[in-house]
């Protein structure tokens with residue numbers, strides 16, 4: 001029995017606590033929508049929360065994060081992300097989504113242009129919009145999964161202020177190569193741009209690949225805000241925890257200015273859970289990635305064999321983004337829900353686009369669950385698509 005075997009899925013608890021996923025659909029639906037694991041968090045994390053509850057002191061925390069949390073984050077980045085980080089370069093946030101919004105708020109003025117990739121998670125575009133910035137899209141090829149590095153230069157204007165990197169890339173599951181990151185950093189250096197590097201998925205990489213942190217690339221550290229989280233690696237989405245690393249004091253001052261502690265405090269219980277994750281539960285994360293690689297292989301093979309499905313093998317993340325022949329994303333999502341009772345996310349669609357126009361025709365499937373659940377889901381999807 002492993003921590004990630006089928007019998008570790010607690011449907012009773014998921015229906016009670018997984019409000020946005022298992023609690024949202026009728027009982028016969030398999031939800032593969034939110035990138036939020038179905039496994040219970042590591043015992044070390046649960047114990048840390050329980051100990052704090054027993055201690056019973058819930059005072060105000062420190063501005064920008066508590067020392068124990070920021071120490072753990074700095075060690076984690078230095079030891080596992082390939083660049084050196086000190087606690088005063090860490091700023092705690094209530095999740096990476098908030099960190100993205102803060103980054104845009106801190107660095108953009110209304111009318112500033114920001115380069116981002118298409119498709120990509122909607123949180124990038126939303127954060128830019130909220131800050132009054134203008135999205136400038138660079139298409140990532142579905143055929144080759146390559147970024148248009150040459151074309152990036154043509155997108156730069158005097159108003160361009162920032163480039164956004166999502167690595168590993170949600171939804172294609174690409175893990176960016178060093179030459180790709182270098183080209184993006186070089187562009188930022190040449191045109192004096194800030195870089196928002198969302199590395200929330202950086203622990204979930206497969207086949208022995210190395211995730212390369214943007215800030216470790218020459219020229220990047222002074223202009224990069226690196227964003228890390230706990231939702232994906234440690235199954236802590238509902239604790240709303242993340243952090244920003246800013247090695248440039250000027251950048252850190254901008255973040256602090258945009259998020260004064262009295263308005264942006266981060267929950268102390270979450271920070272203690274985050275500390276325990278990084279200090280004590282790394283073995284859990286490693287076991288989780290080993291499990292996920294097996295599920296990734298299985299789901300990829302199954303989808304590859306289905307009629308009308310065009311799929312690429314993710315190098316990282318636990319999302320897969322097949323294109324369904326002859327249907328819009330919305331049609332495919334609805335068809336699979338109606339015929340297979342499997343809930344997935346549409347790649348694109350009005351009025352809300354999850355991944356931008358580049359996601360049209362695709363659906364996103366999340367596979368951070370047990371092999372048994374994915375077997376059942378794949379059987380149902382195959383049966384539904386075979387009827388077409």
Ligand SMILES: Cc1ncc(COP(=O)(O)O)c(C=O)c1O
Pocket residue numbers: 035094095096097098121123166170198200229230231237241242
């Ligand atoms: C690329 C990316 N950034 C940020 C988030 C949100 O992170 P958090 O749960 O820490 O707010 C997600 C969640 O799916 C994501 O995929």
